[in-house]
Amino acid sequence: MADRDKRVLDLVDEVLSIAPALRADWLDTACDGDSRLRAEVEALLDFEGTGEDLLPVDESSAHARLATLLITNSSQSQVSEPRVGTQLGDYLIEKQIGVGGMGVVYQARQLSLNRTVAVKVLPASMRNMPKALARFRREVEAAARLQHDNIVAVHSAGEDAGTAYYSMDFIDGPSLGQILSNLRHDPVPELDTRATPGRSTGESEPSEEIPAWAKHLLRPISTYESARQPVTNSPTPSSPPANYFDVVATLLAGVADGLEYAHRKNVVHRDIKPANLLLSEDGRLHISDFGLARTATDPSMTQTGEFVGTPYYMAPEQVAPGASRVDGRTDVYALGATLYEMLTLAKPHPGDSRDQVLSAILHETPLPPRRLNHRVPRDLETICLKALETGSSQRYQSAGEFAADLRRFVEHLPIAARRSGVPTHVMKWCRRHRSMSASLLFAFSLIVLATVLAYRAHDLDRKIDQAQQQRDDVTARASQIEKDLLEAQEAVDFAQQTEQQRVFQEALVAAMQGDQDAVKDALQEAERLQAPDERLHILRAQLAMFSASFQDSLDELHAALKLVPNSVAACSLLAETYARVDQPSLSLKYHRKVKTLEPTSVEDLILKGRMESYLDAEIAEQTLDSAIRLDRQNIAARLIRGAIRAQRAYDTCDAGHAERALEDLQLASNLLDETPYLLSQFMNAHLTAAAAYDAGGDVEDRDNQLKHAGRIAAKLAAFENDYESHRWRAFYFERVGELDKAIEQWQAIDDKTIGYLIMLLYRVARFDDALAACDEYGASSNSGTAEFCHSFVTAAIADSPEELIADFRLDALTSRDRDAVLRSTHILWCLAGMPDRANAEIETIDTTDQVTTRNASRLGFWKRELTAEEYLNSVSHSRYEQARAHFVIGIQRLSEGQRSVARQHFETSIAYRFDYSFFHAMSNALLSQMSRDPQWPRWI
């Protein structure tokens, strides 16, 4: 798609040098029937004539006024004709009130009737473009046929000295777009009376500040009487308090009425969006800008592929190439998207680029509104999602049905829409769990949580969800009004970023980057700013982590929690810290608690997301998406999301995730120093991308990624004595086959990743070194890994199973991780050529504790309840689990003496390329050994 965008720019470049009169013909040839391409080129050319003022550059004083001029001139320059004060037919132009690609809107005085009207004028730059003219005429035609309370009424069309225009009702109020933008940027209206520039929100938008009466929409205040009655500034004590969601539903029901009416007249709007919905003082929304409408009888309507409009509100059928017909349900979708934004302040398909948004519209379902704002009533969420169904046949089949359901909601009647059924939920649940195991492996280089924990957490989450749902349903009706008084205000506070929050986030980044001094600085600054004590405790807790003073850290976090019992930040960090100090049950407790709390700030979301990444990268990424939606520039969020995406890429071996991870990381790295942490994230993403491309047979992209990885490795070399630096260089060298260098890196660190070192030494037949390393490491810590590796290496050099068994030190395998013990003993008995012993060992395992499905299927295979094929099928959704399963099957086949079958399984396991997993290292090691000595192991 980027290539296509580039092509558009190149075409514009060429067409600019061609005389305007010849351009149409030229474009016919150049675009060769690609009407969408042509429309995109023309959309850009529409801005021609905006003049040299667009990005003014004054070389002597630099860009002193630059952006100011940029913003105002881009619209004003289109006003070159007519100017304010001039007359256009019966109309005296008073001021410009809106600009869009298809015309400029003025407030004007109609002289004959002495009334204020709005006049829309086709921009001068478009006049010699037949297509634009035709579009303009159609617009007038379409609009003039429509007379409805919720549609801006068109009076008459005219032409004066070559200027085409038409007049319509002047709606003296802001658009929903303006209201939303005000709500997002200046959350507390009373505190900020500056105008929100109308530029970003498109046409027909008054440039004045939002009037006070309209601000009432921003917050449900009790003075808002009803959407259907005039609203006054002063509260009427007797008036019943209305709530925000009722107001929104009522307003949009009106819009749906207007659409229903237009659809019956065979007019589809095609560009419904907040900027096109104008609020009048009597509390009604008016649909404006039928500039993109096509009458249903117009043959060009069926020729889709015309690409116009704002992408965020586009229905899938408008976006898909060769899409099906656009009809009234297209407007239903766009109005659904508008409703979504009113409920959550977020777009249903947010994205940073047009391509991203368009692809999301086609392929993704929006996050349920309640995930973004838990106060959204369930029924309203259902209505909203129904309107946003991807397939138009799943949506409301008419705007009238949509309006009726919105009104049923307001009147507390049962709605017609149904939530997506159970199967969908189950599928989503399964999808979330797919990557769980791999997620646990190396998130943020912290200690792995037991998979048991993950399962229980989700199980409990579901129960909590259910309980909460029941509670919600009961309380929803009873306390709706009271509850809603706070709702919009909370949504607003959510986005508000205070000074202290910034400091806090800087500290977060610094902590992740391992920059102790920066955390100290941040703490001092926070103290100076008199940040709340809760935040200070949390900062101190992060500082304590540097000296591994976990107890201090925990104390600080508990102190924070005491001050703010619902602190998402404190609970998230507690869950993380308890995981680090091996207290899974406490970790789980706080993990559960976080799930019940509502994040109230961007950093809440960041910390919550980071905590979630230990269990489920997909959920974590969604949480970070929400954070970034609130603050696109947030470095901490980008950094963490980059890390999570890299992790997901690794879990799924998906190059797309890896590339997206790199985008985030690149963005973060523009503003951050290159620390080992950041570099290691880059390395992970590059290596994973390389593996994914490799799996897809894309050699060129793979090598390119490896080249990048090589550069990162060179940079990491600057950080001697850094754990991450050694670790990632080791993975890199192993990946490119420089095993001696990889060994050097592992030898340089003294750590429990000793297993990788041993397996590499084994792989290159340095058995003595391997045994020495086991002894050395085993002596300094009672690590089960060292003991396991010792036996493993012994297997390679032993001449008989007796020798091997004599070396078994199973007693030492006292790892807390039952799964690891199981795996270790089983593997060792297999290597000893005693499958029966191996399986007997399994029988001693208390299966009631083996709760995860993955463990269950592995166990089932070991117990011969499942065949190898069934086992592989049960984990087929995960490349990672497939890789592991092949190793497990291989080791058992080996014990049964089926060397070549075992070999094939080990090779398959390696082909999945999960380079930093232990079974990958073991598969490689065993394969090397089998190549060296085809008779090995001799006792089998």
Add this chain to the structure above:
Amino acid sequence: MDLSELLQHAKSGDSAARAELVRVAYDDLRKLAKKQMQEERLDHTLTATALVHEVSARLLEQSQVHFHGRGEFMAYAATAMRNVLISYARAKRSDKRGGQAQKLQLQEACLAAEEQPREFLELNDALDRLMQIDPRRAQVVEMRYFAGLAIEEIATALETSPATVKRDWSVAKLWLARELNQGFVNGG
């Protein structure tokens, strides 16, 4: 890695080397700006253009690459300048960090960033998107708009003709105008 090596890596498409060059230029910009303010020169109207020129010259001197390297440094200095302005606008937008804004000491040079930080940042976002689609045209905007460099200087730096730069500039402006008018960032 010294500057000339970095420059070589950057030329061969190493984005890390590019980032490093931008960082060096960024540090230098900040240092220079600070120094000039401390000396309290009467004419301390520090323009972005002057700073970019100065930084490029200094980098050239440090790196001992031969003369035409200056143009390339100019491109990195321009990116660095953009970063300075953007971080300024960002601080300004949140409007609670007067102290931080003071540290930048570039008020005179970034009225736009100061007066309309939000719009400034939107422009910056739009430019980021253009960078994805069409890096060369985006770079022209960066050098021309954010660093105030002359058409001829940009042409030298990008090793192309002034006419091409002019055309790139026009096309990029149309694209940006459309992006900003669509309100794609904060849309509707």
